Amino acid sequence: MGVCRTITDETLREAVSHGKSDYPFAYYPEDIWRFDFHRIGWHWHNELEFLVAASGNAVCCVGEDKINLPQGCGVFINSGILHRFEAYQSVYAPNIVFAPSLLAPEESLIYQKYVRPVIVLSAPYQILEPHIVWQRQILQILGQIFALQEEGGRNELSTVRMLLEIWDLLEKNMAQASGLPKLRRLNHKQAQLQTMIQFIHDHYMEEITLEEIAGAASLSKSGALHIFQSGIHTSPVAYLIGYRLSRAAAELLTTQKPVSVIASDTGFASAGYFCRKFRQHYHMSAGEYRKGKQGKNMAERMYQIKQ
Structure with missing residues (x-):
């Protein structure tokens, strides 16, 4: 079975219908x-x-x-x-x-x-x-x-x-x-967090800085760091890298682009840096990821045909 992903919109709202309108x-x-x-x-x-x-x-x-x-x-x-x-x-x-x-x-x-x-x-x-x-x-x-x-x-x-x-x-x-007021403050911070995340999703292919990410929500760099850390336990830059890696992984599975092109298309300054980060997150090289997932998908299709 393949890797599962959480699909959300730009506000992190889950983009999945849970059940049907007549039985949610x-x-x-x-x-x-x-x-x-x-x-x-x-x-x-x-x-x-x-x-x-x-x-x-x-x-x-x-x-x-x-x-x-x-x-x-x-x-x-x-x-x-x-x-x-x-x-x-x-x-x-x-x-x-x-x-x-x-x-x-x-x-x-x-x-x-x-x-x-x-x-x-x-x-x-x-x-x-x-x-x-x-x-x-x-x-x-x-x-x-x-x-x-x-x-x-x-x-x-x-x-x-x-x-x-x-x-x-x-x-x-x-x-x-x-702490009902705390919940309300959390919702306000959540809105700021979601604004910055949307900015990352919209501009991950570009060279973007922490200052630009913070500016999307009218925050200082320290304010952005605090909201990311308190909200999702990571930094804006770490989230940016993780999102770029997830987009690169999707490109590896759905295109035949060379790894160097995928690295550039997803905002990495160099293929070498991309490869190091990819191995760190996925515990395998980009080439191994592509080969392994494609091989697994082929095996599953052959099994279904035999059935």
């Missing part, structure tokens, strides 16, 4: 290790998300927080919260993403009394640990939901019933955010 629910039985750079990259969505580290240990980054998720633990990510998942080995992490309106229509009493307060007033995330009774109950129900999706068939009604059970536990026990 999606189940993803994912291995974080299979994603580009072994992480489900920074993204946000209006939907609610539950993820469980079913096999292996995962890391969840939310805003300035970096949380270890040992095997058997999980996390709830609230609506509109920027987050990322990382792995240092194979981590099977099934997760569900669904619209709050799946629990109840937005104009209903149920939504206004029990759903909206959690979204608006509660913390941006909730760690789920098996040694805490109500959290263990949520983890058990999540396991049932995952199993139900694997079975397929007519499972929508049972899925929603169990989501309501989870929400009942969450609404009764999840602490309100003591």
Whole structure:
């Protein structure tokens, strides 16, 4: 199977529809290790998300927080919260993403009394640990939901019933955010961060400086460094290099351009520097990456033909 990537727009909003308009629910039985750079990259969505580290240990980054998720633990990510998942080995992490309106229509009493307060007033995330009774109950129900999706068939009604059970536990026990102003400040910083990220995405092929990246959000260089570090735990320049490398990797797989041309097209000053950075991130040369991925794709196509 090929490398997975997190697809987002210029604001880091996930550019994927989770489910359908008449049933906004999606189940993803994912291995974080299979994603580009072994992480489900920074993204946000209006939907609610539950993820469980079913096999292996995962890391969840939310805003300035970096949380270890040992095997058997999980996390709830609230609506509109920027987050990322990382792995240092194979981590099977099934997760569900669904619209709050799946629990109840937005104009209903149920939504206004029990759903909206959690979204608006509660913390941006909730760690789920098996040694805490109500959290263990949520983890058990999540396991049932995952199993139900694997079975397929007519499972929508049972899925929603169990989501309501989870929400009942969450609404009764999840602490309100003591730092609601902090969440608002985080959203303001997030907007500045997304503005700078959009600038990088638009100009990564050019020679751009830290001062120019900061200027895109009307910040000083030190302000840009602080927002990148507190928001996504990296520097603007490191993010720029990582984004250039991801674009170069896509070019390696989809074109026959020489490595030197790809390096130039993706903003690297020299092919030598590009090759060093590529090996550092992907633990193989650009040529090995191209050859290995193309060979794997060919093998998968031949297997499908035989089937």
